[in-house]
Amino acid sequence: MNKKIAVLSLLVTALSYSNDDFFYEEANKGVKLNESVISTTGFETSQRNVTNTVTVITAKDIEEKNYQSVSDALRDVPSVNIIGDPKDPIIDMRGQGSKATSNVQILIDGVSVNLLDTSHARTPINTVPVENIEKIEVIPGGGAILYGSGTRGGIVNIITKSGAGYTGGAISSEINTFGGKKAEVSYGATVDKFGINLNYTKNDYKGFRDGDESDSEFFEGSLKYKIDEKQNITLKYSRYEDDATSPRGLTKDKLSNPESNGLNTGDELIVNNTIKDEVTVKYEYNFTEKTQLDLVAFYQETDIYNENNYYKGVSVKNYMDYTDRKVGFKPKLKVSYGNDNNLILGYDYIKNNLTRDSQMDMFSSEQYANDLTKETHSVFILNRNPIGKFEFTQGIRYEYADYNTDRSYRKSGSSPTHTTIQRKTTMENMAYELVGNYLYSETGNVYVKAEKGFTSPTPSQLVDKLDGEYINNDLESETYVTYEFGFKDYVFSSFVSGAIYLTETKDEIATENLAKMDFINYNIGKTRRYGLELNAEQYFGKLTVREGYSLVKTEILKDQDKTIEGNEISNIPTNRVNVALDYLVNPKVNVILNTVYSSGYYLNNNNTDGKQNENIVSHLTLNYKPTESLRVYTGINNLFNEKYYNSISTDGKEYNPAAERSFYAGFKYNF
Known part of the structure; x- marks a missing residue:
């Protein structure tokens, strides 16, 4: 409690800064209003015309706050809920919980990197080193017109420094008290019509717990x-290549030694190796001042090998070999017409194939083989019409999905079993959007929005396993409607933005694991999510203060399991608060204190077996720039040594403690 009081006292002191010292930088107003956002339309759009509560994490933010990864940067955004270990987390927004893997889209340069099937592997979001990021755009809610299936929670677009428009380079290095080391070198050059950009990063990661490491x-x-x-x-x-190990969760009797790996006799560390290759070609053509073409073609291949050999002291062999391949083609055409009207026409083609082979030795030896494909064709239209101080936007998207599912299961032992299934099917889905935006002053606007979107199933979800036999099911796409009211303005010398929203989902997809490795996939029925998002930023002379607040309420309205109707959805904190203080001591030194509060939440939809504890976590950073080219920095993570957990098992019996207080130091030299 004392540390919480200390943090609050510091915040109060900062916010009560003397009026005599108050200085509002008019330039910042223009910067915020004209800050460009790409993710909302696919083309450069100023914040002034964006009808979302967008958070933009710039390269400057990443550098000055010394973020180590994408998930590290996202943890400070109140509208983002990090589920699980920050090294390999689920990124949740607007109350998706563990379903965020299929309802929050992670993009790199506008191209989705979500895996086809996340029932056995999580989308690796930390493959791009922060040194190679130009900015990260976080957009809670929406995106169905531009990005299609799986945007109910929102999108995170990681925009890299690809291409080049400069000449120069940088080298950097960092160490921390856990023994981790990182080094990076980058170089860019522009000669006549050619620009080149190269980046290489080596990260020898060591985590808080024994065995939590990667190369x-x-x-x-x-x-x-x-x-x-x-x-x-x-x-x-x-x-990107990563060879990693991670420890087991700890039972309550082992929590007195949170750094331990939690292994019993005969157990082994979890092995998780990842290789990801990506090729992207982008073509831009400005036919005229009023007509722009943007065309992206891409190929992605993600290989994940996981080995999980433990079973309460009995040595077993469990592994999964997972390959996700994705090829796509995404042209967009923007046409301006009349008096500042514009129309965006687009087509998306994506073919996503997954092969997954696995073995599980527990009560018997079981082998699984999966070859799953989802091929989608989508067309969309997004139209914007300004009329005086009003702007009206209409959007529509049609998606056609072609599925091919091929699964087999073989069990050896005293009662051998072999089952296979092949299924081909198609689905069609529509998305709609209507937005009204009123620009009531030079700095302020309010908007109302209604969006109907969808999340189509993965190929693996179209098949159940009962009594050791694969069978087809009648799963449907889940559909949702979101109503949102939002605003942006400068109020009392503070840039403020916010939104309230209500999302109701019909036929939400759920998976239930049964005895003897059986499972079923079904449509829940109906869920409701609603909440509030607020962001503010003030300038007090040498002090910049940023605040954010997110309120999320969830409810299961209708479910196949009647006992959980009326319950909250698991893994979703109701309240998250962020306050960052950035103080410029002198032109060469600045200090940043960042504090995040997260309320507790239930571990399962039954709302039983305990809750994750509430926590307040603070991070302190000191930056020193002796020259324009050199930056030296140091910092403390978890300043007040808060005790909390990255994750807790759904039955409340195993805990993964979050890192205790740690120190780091590093430098970056630009040339």
């Missing part, structure tokens, strides 16, 4: 060619 490498090279004044083309290739 990763990242390389990205991009080449940009300016064909003429109207058109250019960019080719980007990246490769």
Whole structure:
């Protein structure tokens, strides 16, 4: 409690800064209003015309706050809920809980990197090193028109420094008290019509707990060619490799030694190795001042090998070999017409294939083989019409999905079993959007929005397993409607934005694991999520203060399991608060204190077996720039040594403690 009082006292002191020292920088108003956002339309759009509560994490934010990964940067955004270990988390927004893997889209340069099936593997979001990120755009809710299935919670778009428009490079290095080491080198050059950008990062990660470590490498090279004044083309290739191990969860009797790996005799650390290759080609052509073409073609391959050999002291062999391949083609055309009206036409083609082979030795030896494909064709239209101080936006999207499911299961032992299933089917879905935006002053606007979207099933969800036999089910796409009211303005010298929203989902998809490794997939019925998001930013002379608040309420309205109707959805904190204080001591030194409060939440939809504890976590950073080219920094994570958990098992019996207080130091030199 004392540490919480200390934090609150510091915040009060900052917010009560003397009026004599108050200085509001008018330039910041223009910067915030004209800050460009790409993710809401696919083209550059100023915050002034964005009808979302967008949070933009810039390269400057990443550098000054010394974020180590994408998930590290997202943890400070109140509208984002990090579920699980920050190294390999689920990114949740607007109360999706563990279903966020299929209802929050993670994009890299506008291309989704979500895996086809996340029932056995999580989408690896930390493959791009923060040194190679230009900015991260976080958009809670919406996106169905531009991005299709799975945007009920929102989107996170990681925009890299690919291409190039500069000459120069950088080297950086960092160490921490857990023994981790990281080094990065980058270089960019522009010669005549050619621009090149190269980045290499080596990360020897060591976590708080014994056995929590990884050895990763990242390389990205991009080449940009300016064909003429109207058109250019960019080719980007990246490769990420990571060999990692992680410890087991701890039972209550082992929590007195939270750094331990939790292994019993005969157990082994969890092995999780990832290789990801990505090739992207982007072509841009400005036919005229009023007509722009943006075309992206891409190929992604993600290979994940997981080995999980333990069973309460009995040595077993459990592994999964997972390959996700995705190829796509996404042209968009923006046409301006009349008096500042514009129309965006787009087509998306994506073919996503997953092969997953696995073995599980527990009560018997079981082998699984999966070959799953989902091929989608989508067309969309987004139209914007300004009339005086009003702007009206209408959008529609049609998606056609072609599924091919091939699964087999073989069990050896005293009662051998072998079952296979092949299924081909198609689904069609529609999304709609209506938005009204009123720009009532030079700085302020209010908007109302209604969106109907969908999440179509994965191929693996179209099949159940009962009594050791695969059978087809009649699963449908889940559909949702979101109503939202939001605003942005400068109020009392503070930039403020916020939104209230209500989302109701019909036929939400659920998976229930049964005895003897059986499972069923079914449509829940109906759920409701509603909440509030607020963000503010003030400037007090040398002090910048940023605050954020997110309220999320959830309810299961109708379910196959009547006992959970009326309950909250698990893994969703009701309240999250963020306050960041950035103080410029002098032109060479600044100090940043960032504090996040998260309320407790239930571990399962039954709302039983305990809750995750509420927590307040603070991080302190000191930056020193002796020259324009050199930055030296140090910091303390979890400043007040808060005790909380990255995750707790749904039965409340196993805990994964979050990192205790730690220190880090590093430098970055630009040349």
